[in-house]
Amino acid sequence: MNFTYYNPTKILFGAEHIASIKNEIPTSKKVLVLYGGGSIKKNHVYDDVMKALSEHEVFEFSGIEPNPTVETLDKAVNLVRSNQIDFLLAVGGGSVIDGTKYVAAAACYDGHGWDILEKNEPVINALPIGSVLTLPATGSESNSGSVITKKETNQKLAFMSPLVQPKFSVLDPKSMETLPERQLVNGIVDAWVHVCEQYITTPQDAMVQDGYAEALLKNLIQLAKDFPSRSTTPNWNDNLMWTANQALNGLIGAGVSQDWGTHMIGHELTALFGVDHARSLAIIQPSLLRNQISKKREKLNQMGKNVFGLNQSDNLAEETINHIEKLFHSLNVKTHLDDYGMSKADAVKQVIAKLEKHGMVQLGEHQAITPDVSEKILDKAIA
Structure with a gap:
């Protein structure tokens, strides 16, 4: 079969690479750090990320759940729009990264972001994103796919777009040491x-x-x-x-x-x-x-x-x-x-x-x- 293969995600493998985030995101960018239930605050990851972003204007959004829901993520979309945030950094596992991809696309969509999944609306524009991976499983840190759940209707749907592929991803095996x-x-x-x-x-x-x-x-x-x-x-x-x-x-x-x-x-x-x-x-x-x-x-x-x-x-x-x-x-x-x-x-x-x-x-x-x-x-x- 004929094919085109292109993977633009820059992989930074190893614990020391979290510090490299400061070189991957221009200091002129307003950065939203998105994460889950707060486990990253129990190890070195949160502190290292914030240290790396010390010269940036940083906002935070927490509470992205396993099998991320559109109900939660739409709150992040509103935060992005109200503060004119222009770079998203996902810190966590596949659910956090998938959720961040949704936020990146939905924040630039003229309507409800769920339309992208339910009605197959094309992603015309999206905010740039990066990730710090703490849980290996989905591969979302270097692909263009995202799976999101709508809790209200018990729907779990996917979308793909090269516009939400992470620009870079830090793969930090040390962060796995505290995982259940x-x-x-x-x-x-x-x-x-x-x-x-x-x-x-x-x-x-x-x-x-x-x-x-x-x-x-x-x-x-x-x-x-x-x-x-x-x-x-x-x-x-x-x-x-x-x-x-x-x-x-x-x-x-x-x-x-x-x-x-x-x-x-x-x-x-x-x-x-x-x-x-x-x-x-x-x-x-x-x-x-x-x-x-x-x-x-x-x-x-x-x-x-x-x-x-x-x-x-x-x-x-x-x-x-x-x-x-x-x-x-x-x-x-x-x-x-x-x-x-x-x-x-x-x-x-x-x-x-x-x-x-x-x-x-x-x-x-x-x-x-x-x-x-x-x-x-x-x-x-x-x-």
Whole structure:
């Protein structure tokens, strides 16, 4: 497939690079620092950011939640407009960065920013943004995508625009030292499924993309194995942060077919029932792969041999899916809806209705996952 690949985000990797922010944002800019619940004030990150911005006029906006809501972010949009802020700095994980992308676009939009997601209104202009990453998972720090939730209607929608791609991102592995185990596990699972959505599709003889995807998957398997001893494993944090970034910076998906069905169905689970994003993916992925195995068998066979080191057999694809599920279980991540207290009637009916409402009626690399197929996938994900 013909493709154009361009990633303009400048990556500054390492704790010492937070000080470099002062060189990346002109002192003439009014800067809004956006963050979540305040965890950055419990480690060195907040203080280091503010020190780096000591010569700038700085405003703050806190309280961006996991699965950021438009209701919260619109308050930041008003703050930007009322103070004529002209640069946004996201400090946190993927939710904070996704939320900042929304603010960047919505602040320059003549209307309600939610139209950009719900009505697919084009992003014509956006404020420049940078980020300081503290939680590896989404890759949002160097891509152009954003996923936002509308709490009022239980909608979780995405938009993409090169105008909201961060100008620079500081990747600070040291900031991970105070993260709860649950968030680190979510980072592994999220990065894993990101790679799979671009890899377990159709054979295309894309040697670079396949080879790099397989290397990233093997990284994540090793990181999962080392998880209990991560505090004594050299560079564990560094390797997870860099692997998660590379999983969704556009490179392994360039010129190859992509799926994203697991994400689209998982988004609805998160919006409706509040399941962690990564854990919604762990619920859906094994069931979706089993449902689509006839279309994905060749790549599952390839994955089984090259990633898990399995021997060739008639049921290699099935064994590969089993190993994926075992990987999730090794991290104590549940893979069935009833493990999260959701009944079949509630989950399946509501998720299918939301998929249809949002036009998600032809998912997957072959657009073969219709609402009927999604229902079968959810049925298998029950127990």
